[in-house]
Amino acid sequence: MPTATLPLTGVRVTDFTWLGAGPYTTRTLADHGAEVIRIESGRRMDRLRILPPFRDGKREGSVDRSGYFADRNSNKLDVTINVKDPVGVDLVLKLIAGSDVVTSNFTPGTLEGLGLGYQRAREARPDIIFLEMGMQGAYGPDASLVGYGQTVSALTGLYHLSGLPGRVPVGTGTNYPDHVPAPAHSTFAVLSALWHRRRTGEGQYIDLSQAETMVSLLGPAVLDYTVNGVNAMPDGNRAEYAAPQGVYPCAGEDRWIAISVVTDQQWTALTDELGAQLLATRYPDMAARRAAHDELDARLAKLTESAEPFDLMHRLQRRGVPAAVVHTFGDLIASDPQLAHRGHFAVLDHPEMGPSVYNAPPYRLRGVDGGDVRAIMRSPAPLLGQHTRDVCSRLLGLDDAKIDELAAAGVLA
Amino acid sequence: MPSEAVRTGPLAGLRVLEISGLLGEYAGKLLADHGADVVLVEPPSGAPRRRLGPFVDGEPGPERSLSFAYYNTNKRSVTLDLDTGEGRAAFLRLAARSDVVLDGTGEPGHLEGRGLGHDVRARGNPKLVSTIVTPFGADGPLADYASTDLILMAMGGLLSLGGYADGVPVRGHGDQAWLAAGQFAAVGTMLAVLQADTTGSGQVVDVSAQEAVVMAHENAVQWYDLEHVVRRRNGGAARQAAVGVYPCQDGHVYLLAKGLGVFWDELVALLESEDVEGAASLREPKWKDDDFAASEAGKAEFETIFGRLALRRTKAQLYEAAKRVRIPLCPINTPADLVASPHLAARDYFVDVDHPATGRTLRMPGAPFKMTGSPIGVPRPAPRLGEHNAELLGTDALTTTGTGAN
DSSP, X not given: OOOOOOTTTTOEEXXXXXXTHHHHHXXXXXXXXXXXXXXXXXXXXXXXXXSSOBGGGOOTTOSSOBHHHHTTOTTOEEEEOOTTSXXXXXXXXXXXXXXXXXXXXXXXXXXXXXXXXXXXXXXXXXXXXXXXXXXXXXXXXXXXXXXXXXXXXXXXXXXXXXXXXXXXXXTTSSXXXXXXXXXXXXXXXXXXXXXXXXXXXXXEEEEOOHHHHHHGGGHHHHHHHHHHOOOOOOOTTXXXXXXXXEEEEOSSTTOEEEEEOOSHXXXXXXXXXXXXXXXXXXXXXXXXXXXXXXXXXXXXXXXXXXXXXXXXXXXXXXXXXXXXXXXXXXXXXXXXXXXXXXXXXEEEEETTTXXXXXXXXSEEETTSGXXXXXXXXXXXXXXXXXXXXXXXXXXXXXXHHHHHHHHHTTSOX | OOOGGGOOSTTXXXXXXXXXXXXXXXXXXXXXXXXXXXXXXXXXXXXXXXXXXXXXXXXXOTTXXXXXXXXXXXXXXXXXXXXXXXXXXXXXXXXXXXXXXXXXXOOTTHHHHTTOOHHHHTTTOTTOEEEEEESSOSSSTTTTOOOOHHHHHHHTSGGGGSBBTTSOBOOOSSOHHHHHHHHHHXXXXXXXXXXXXXXXXXXXXXXXXXXXXXXXXXXXXXXXHHHOOOOOOOBTSOSBTTEEEEEETTEEEEEEOSTTOOOHHHXXXXXXXXXXTTGGGGGSGGGGOHHHHTSHHHHHHHHHHHHHHHTTSOHHHXXXXXXXXXXXXXXXXXXXXXXXXXXXXXXXXXXXXXXXTTTEEEEEEOOSSEETTSOOOSOOOOOOTTTTHHHHHTTHXXXXXXXXXX
């Protein structure tokens, strides 16, 4: 039998993305069979290459040891081309001529300034799909502002809405928009454009604002303001569909359990398991529990604080109560049986980093090798310029002498 | 009245049957808003989202949920009781005309248990894609664990990074775990749709919300794997000088001028141009030392100096100044700030959608990205419960929306 057919086999991507949101987008394309060719330059390489963590904490002497970079770049090729050099620009345009998709998360206009904007790309390849994913999109008064996931969280309301009432807002503690909202939407956009091109033969320009993708995930809060005039405030860990709902301390250092009571039966089971049946009698329904939420939080915290967290989670789950240890990423990698069963953490052998952990996509395509993750997670992140010679000879038709000459001239560097 | 002829967007012609649920609704919205014909299958009592707010004027009711109105734009609604023979037969007829069945209920195996699993649906429809979105995936030792969004945030690890260093972990707002599952479900669906178009074979796309949350780890997985460091939450305080939340006259701003951002010199120049006392001292070499910048002393010294400007400026004024000198400083906006944003207005981001059930017009986020070659118009309103029973079920409509007794 041949090796698994992947959904995007035959799709080629000229990839200018760097840092967070962009590479996660093209990673999904690469994982699923697209030939994604990262365009880097030794003069302006992806900054994540020099940000931690590094294998064994050692950064010195290499730009190929960052796990921050690696997890965003599985299955990709990497070429170094100096796009400040006109010869380099011509090489990239030739690559685009043989590509289906061009991707960038530079500040919009950057590629155009290099002579590599949509119009030039379209001249090289009339049906090209061209994605730019600026922080705030390609046009508008704030389009040129630089930013990162955390600034997107601030701009969009996610930061404001996340935290405890009366304290400074905290967001998610990460550059969240870089990791799910922007890359998931941009991947969906590219896949939709591929579908459209199959139907019509037409490529197109996609203007994705990372901020707008995040606001799209806060639609109910927007509507509460536009329709009801309610400008929402942070709501901590609470939710309208559960009471009590919260995060409570457990035994051990910085150990916590999340509990979410949606039904009266769950409440009865929870209080029974914790030996606090009186609470169930006193607060029998959601309205009563919601009214007494502060008091119930304090009571539950006392009841959980000496419990072993995983034991308590299993006991509560056995009785149907939504409960979960607040897992650290150490817990998840070392001992989560569900992620292990699903094969979520793939180990790929990297030339410098050795066997290293990568995240598999969060879905299994059961028609691709029965959903075996190994069909998707094939190659580790590329070294800087690892595929320059391969791509130049195979796709650009350059012979070794010419490649050596361009390398010596600083074009392929 | 909606007909596929008037549908625009890149996915025009794609037919999707969505079983209503909190884990799949955003996937259905993405597909519907981009041109797919999405039929929402609701139980006779209505999709669970209809019972969740916010509600028009704060008053609950199945046709008053604003979140339902948002997550179900451009969809059609049929009511089916899948516990009846007629309901199941109608479901299979609708599945037979579909390219995609999207099960967003989050209940592993519930369709299989009713004789409605993928293998049954795909008989005679081999290109069918079945996307199943569940809390933990379709199988595995914890597949049947009970969950809500908060539980998934905890099981996916992101909750361990959220909240204050000195207090309880706090989740990000807005049921983002469910939404993460929905976003990745849309991606997985499109991958399978493209593959089915090439190979003629559909498949099951088995989406785990837990894994979708894990994807938000940032670099915490590699911190553990490569350096044996367990990342912890650190909210409520700056990470280092010029990286974090700073108070201003009317709220807060987020500043990122070190670390990922390399804008220290531009920031200092801004402070100097505003004649901020002590600004010049930020040019001392110690600030280039990341250990000092991340120390309590360094963070405090910076906040004092920066505060001399920030505390007498509004977040809008600081944002304008930041734009002038191009440094990453953004206001911590509220929903009201978003709706008033000149930038979003210039991009026609918000759209006004009719809400026939209440006679109101709902201003909501429009397209999340702009596809210039296959643009999408103003969305059609979310459907009323069973609004499209007659056109989609014909005579079945009467029995399936009746008592459901069988």
